[in-house]
Amino acid sequence: MLAFSSPMVYAQxxxxxxxxxxxxxxxxxxxWNGILQFWTGTGGDIQRNIASxxxxxxxDYNIIPDLAYSWKQSSDxxxxxxxxxxxxxxxxxxxxTAADVKYTFEEMIRQNSITAAIYRNAxxxxxxxxxxxxxxxxxxxxxxxxxxxxPHRDVFVLPKHLYEGKDFTTNPANLAPVGTGxxxxxxxxxxxxxxxxPNLAYFRPQGYRWGGLPYLDRLVMKELPRYEGxxxxxxxxxxxxxxxxxxxxxxxxRKDPRLAIMPFLSTTVWRVTFNFKEETMAKYPxxxxxxxxxxxxxxxxxxxxxxxxxxxxxxxxxxxxxKKVPWAYSPEAETKQKFDRALAEKLLDEAGYKKKExxxxxxxxxxxxxxxxxxxxxxxxxxxxxxxxxxxxxxxxTEFIGYEHxxxxxxxxxxxxxxxxxxxxxxxxxxxxxxxxxxxxxxWGFFKNTKVDELLDKARYLIDRTERAPLYKQAQQLAxxxxxxxxxxxxxxxxxxxxxFAGFDEWGMIYHTAYIPMSTVWWLKGSDVSAEGAxxxxxxxxxxLKDLKTQGYDTAAAETKLQAAKxxxxxxxxxGAVKLAGEVVQAAVPPPPYAMYAGIVAVVAIVIGVYxxxxxxxxx
Amino acid sequence: MLTIGLKKMVASRLIVAFPxxxxxxxxxxxxxxxxxxxxxxxxxxxxxxxxxxxIPPGYLEAMKAKFGLDKPLHEQLVLYIVNVxxxxxxxxxxxxxxxxQVITEALPATLLLTISGFVVGVCLGLITGVKSSERPYxxxxxxxxxxxxxxxxVPIFWLGMMMLLLFSFQLNLFPAQGMSDPGVKGFExxxxxxxxxxxxxxxxxxxxxxxxxxxxxxxxxxxxxxxxITTARSKGxxxxxxxxxHALRNxxxxxxxxxxxxxxxxxxxxVLVETVFAWPGLGRLLFESISxxxxxxxxxxxxxxxxxxxxxxxxMDVTYGYLDPRIRYK
Numbered sequence: 001m002l003a004f005s006s007p008m009v010y011a012q013x014x015x016x017x018x019x020x021x022x023x024x025x026x027x028x029x030x031x032w033n034g035i036l037q038f039w040t041g042t043g044g045d046i047q048r049n050i051a052s053x054x055x056x057x058x059x060d061y062n063i064i065p066d067l068a069y070s071w072k073q074s075s076d077x078x079x080x081x082x083x084x085x086x087x088x089x090x091x092x093x094x095x096x097t098a099a100d101v102k103y104t105f106e107e108m109i110r111q112n113s114i115t116a117a118i119y120r121n122a123x124x125x126x127x128x129x130x131x132x133x134x135x136x137x138x139x140x141x142x143x144x145x146x147x148x149x150x151p152h153r154d155v156f157v158l159p160k161h162l163y164e165g166k167d168f169t170t171n172p173a174n175l176a177p178v179g180t181g182x183x184x185x186x187x188x189x190x191x192x193x194x195x196x197x198p199n200l201a202y203f204r205p206q207g208y209r210w211g212g213l214p215y216l217d218r219l220v221m222k223e224l225p226r227y228e229g230x231x232x233x234x235x236x237x238x239x240x241x242x243x244x245x246x247x248x249x250x251x252x253x254r255k256d257p258r259l260a261i262m263p264f265l266s267t268t269v270w271r272v273t274f275n276f277k278e279e280t281m282a283k284y285p286x287x288x289x290x291x292x293x294x295x296x297x298x299x300x301x302x303x304x305x306x307x308x309x310x311x312x313x314x315x316x317x318x319x320x321x322x323k324k325v326p327w328a329y330s331p332e333a334e335t336k337q338k339f340d341r342a343l344a345e346k347l348l349d350e351a352g353y354k355k356k357e358x359x360x361x362x363x364x365x366x367x368x369x370x371x372x373x374x375x376x377x378x379x380x381x382x383x384x385x386x387x388x389x390x391x392x393x394x395x396x397x398t399e400f401i402g403y404e405h406x407x408x409x410x411x412x413x414x415x416x417x418x419x420x421x422x423x424x425x426x427x428x429x430x431x432x433x434x435x436x437x438x439x440x441x442x443x444w445g446f447f448k449n450t451k452v453d454e455l456l457d458k459a460r461y462l463i464d465r466t467e468r469a470p471l472y473k474q475a476q477q478l479a480x481x482x483x484x485x486x487x488x489x490x491x492x493x494x495x496x497x498x499x500x501f502a503g504f505d506e507w508g509m510i511y512h513t514a515y516i517p518m519s520t521v522w523w524l525k526g527s528d529v530s531a532e533g534a535x536x537x538x539x540x541x542x543x544x545l546k547d548l549k550t551q552g553y554d555t556a557a558a559e560t561k562l563q564a565a566k567x568x569x570x571x572x573x574x575x576g577a578v579k580l581a582g583e584v585v586q587a588a589v590p591p592p593p594y595a596m597y598a599g600i601v602a603v604v605a606i607v608i609g610v611y612x613x614x615x616x617x618x619x620x
Numbered sequence: 621m622l623t624i625g626l627k628k629m630v631a632s633r634l635i636v637a638f639p640x641x642x643x644x645x646x647x648x649x650x651x652x653x654x655x656x657x658x659x660x661x662x663x664x665x666x667x668x669x670x671x672x673x674x675i676p677p678g679y680l681e682a683m684k685a686k687f688g689l690d691k692p693l694h695e696q697l698v699l700y701i702v703n704v705x706x707x708x709x710x711x712x713x714x715x716x717x718x719x720x721q722v723i724t725e726a727l728p729a730t731l732l733l734t735i736s737g738f739v740v741g742v743c744l745g746l747i748t749g750v751k752s753s754e755r756p757y758x759x760x761x762x763x764x765x766x767x768x769x770x771x772x773x774v775p776i777f778w779l780g781m782m783m784l785l786l787f788s789f790q791l792n793l794f795p796a797q798g799m800s801d802p803g804v805k806g807f808e809x810x811x812x813x814x815x816x817x818x819x820x821x822x823x824x825x826x827x828x829x830x831x832x833x834x835x836x837x838x839x840x841x842x843x844x845x846x847x848x849i850t851t852a853r854s855k856g857x858x859x860x861x862x863x864x865x866h867a868l869r870n871x872x873x874x875x876x877x878x879x880x881x882x883x884x885x886x887x888x889x890x891v892l893v894e895t896v897f898a899w900p901g902l903g904r905l906l907f908e909s910i911s912x913x914x915x916x917x918x919x920x921x922x923x924x925x926x927x928x929x930x931x932x933x934x935x936m937d938v939t940y941g942y943l944d945p946r947i948r949y950k
Contacts, residue, residue: 187802230797395656
């Protein structure tokens with residue numbers, strides 16, 4: 001399967017304290033307001049360090065608490081209530097309350113960001129705050145709790161006291177953010193770097209399962225626009241974590257003992273899309289035959305491509321929903337997709353498309369993104385082996401995406417190599433499977449199967465997974481029976497990190513990479529003692545010393561040691577500070593034992609007295 | 621003696637400038653909008669890299685309307701021109717801030733880079749050009765010619781990456797990416813910028829010096845054949861006096877022309893270098909804005925570039941008159 005493994009969570013080892021962790025992103029945040037920048041590229045992930053949401057997903061897409069510690073939905077799923085933590089403060093010290101949540105979501109609606117559109121479609125009626133720590137959302141239609149955990153950036157809660165009454169777009173807090181997250185933004189040079197330091201008042205303790213008070217001293221984010229530059233900086237040690245490397249570099253990096261690749265499979269699945277539009281099908285009539293499409297699917301040896309061309313970074317997937325969403329995944333729906341070259345040739349012959357003198361049966365054209373060109377060449381070779389000629393058209397990314405949204409869809413191209421979502425909410429399939437393009441906004445291949453439409457309609461507003469699963473499984477089955485697409489493999493991310501750091505725990509999905517909360521990361525070369533522990537040792541020694549002073553001890557030497565311990569603490573040498581603090585008490589010189597001297601003198605005096613007394617007695 | 625009125629010349633050029641700039645605005649606008657894909661496509665790339673839930677129905681149209689992209693193209697163009705005349709270059713779709721602000725923020729970094737590269741290139745070019753002209757076709761001359769032309773022809777992108785690999789990675793002499801080390805303040809900051817600046821400036825300098833060295837050499841060879849040079853030689857002038865004081869000063873005229881033509885490059889000549897070295901400048905801004913289809917920024921940068929080109933050419937013509945006594949404006 002996946003050819004590498006590196007332990008994600010170092011549960012056995014005890015974390016160490018201190019250190020600076022540097023990450024590199026291709027596109028940093030343009031500003032720190034999630035509502036204004038909900039679509040920002042990868043750099044938006046870093047915003048999660050300074051901001052919080054109501055709830056999040058863990059890596060299995062279960063809901064976990066963030067600002068809300070508990071939640072409840074009405075039996076019709078139209079009302080959702082969140083109970084908020086009471087010990088949360090903003091980075092500027094002001095307390096966090098339900099009013100901030102209400103403000104954020106209402107502003108989001110006013111600004112019409114992406115989640116606003118989702119909530120509008122669900123018929124958001126009102127947001128109530130019956131008290132300072134409870135928020136209630138009322139919808140006209142049922143809305144699953146998953147929608148609150150889905151990682152949209154515009155639902156990071158904003159501080160009402162900084163935003164209310166001011167112009168939203170030009171508010172200085174957009175560039176100097178105040179949040180509730182485990183990190184505080186300390187310095188930011190746009191397009192260059194951002195520096196974060198731990199939020200000492202963070203509402204979760206150090207060691208909290210999903211990220212509490214950070215172990216590190218500092219988090220630096222560098223904006224490096226090219227993967228090659230990022231890799232160079234990583235290998236030089238200028239950064240400790242990068243988000244992706246070219247596939248060709250994977251084997252070499254695997255062998256580097258200083259680095260570890262962190263594989264991640266997303267719920268998005270790569271596939272070849274067929275264009276079922278009449279005009280296009282007329283030019284490529286052979287594609288109308290489902291046997292031909294099946295043959296094209298069966299001609300692809302996905303396992304070999306994944307191993308040889310993609311360095312084993314992902315897994316083949318034959319359905320729109322992959323194993324990453326286990327409750328909706330359906331291996332029974334893998335019909336007509338699995339590799340079988342002999343069967344492919346047989347089907348093509350049966351369909352009446354024999355090989356001509358040049359060895360080819362027919363020619364097709366495929367639209368690909370420039371970034372996926374290598375893989376498309378592999379597909380071209382696979383089809384060549386069964387006698388299909390494929391001409392590749394590589395276009396730039398934004399242009400490629402333009403086809404997705406255009407009313408003409410794929411236009412003149414009969415095929416396209418792209419990727420679409422299958423989770424965590426399988427309803428996302430509606431976007432590219434539904435025949436009516438008003439709902440199927442990304443169905444650029446004009447796939448049409450009314451039974452599939454019906455199933456997706458039925459499943460859309462259901463909440464219970466046991467009710468939804470059979471509907472999605474059936475939809476996948478039908479899609480594959482029609483061979484509407486050739487499903488290939490999971491989308492993936494190849495993050496690489498320095499082995500000098502540990503504590504990388506993955507939870508939740510952000511687009512195509514998993515967000516790794518930097519607050520659980522720790523430095524292998526950090527100190528054994530935390531800042532707190534060192535301070536405790538110093539205060540303890542100081543108190544004891546005070547005590548000894550009142551008992552008459554000579555504390556001069558001890559006080560020098562105490563000061564040295566405090567200096568070490570300021571220099572962040574916590575281990576040294578603790579050691580010195582331990583020596584403080586021993587350095588106190590006990591006072592001369594006056595009591596003992598007095599006692600001895602008294603005893604001697606008594607002895608002499610007794611002796612003299614006894615001698616006197618004898619004389620008489 | 622040419623008799624062109626100076627005031628008349630400047631005035632006529634300025635008058636022509638307005639329709640010139642207007643036509644560049646129209647051409648730039650059209651080209652930029654002809655590129656397939658729109659900023660909304662970039663922002664709502666659906667399941668690819670944008671939104672886990674896909675795009676809600678109707679949202680694409682709403683976004684397009686918000687940016688005014690649903691209006692017909694000629695309407696958008698007229699609106700844009702009217703705004704430019706009012707001095708408003710618009711709001712960036714991506715940055716949500718005035719275009720002028722975004723551009724002026726990115727400008728200093730670029731100017732630092734390109735001016736330094738320019739100075740390095742020109743100095744290198746002048747010195748090697750003079751040296752080459754001393755003994756044409758000698759070993760020095762051939763080495764200079766071959767290496768400069770090779771460096772000029774090689775893609776600057778590749779050249780930058782090779783410099784990175786050799787001087788930053790293998791020899792570990794300079795940092796790999798960025799403009800400075802994070803969190804550094806005061807005097808250390810300037811040192812940090814200097815060390816980050818070295819490789820990109822070196823790349824720019826060696827990539828362009830071929831132009832200056834060839835022009836210098838050619839111009840010098842022409843001057844060196846003149847009588848007054850022979851006079852200077854027979855007078856016993858030092859090498860410095862002959863080549864730099866007498867010859868170069870007269871040879872500078874065509875070189876100045878070339879330098880004037882290179883001024884617009886100070887703004888735009890560094891797109892690839894900035895991307896390779898992660899330098900936060902205007903070139904990188906343009907490159908990123910193009911792939912994001914951030915029309916206001918692209919158009920704004922092109923507009924400024926056009927204006928600077930026109931102004932630079934005008935200034936160059938005026939300066940040329942001062943340098944060459946044979947051309948005098950009345």
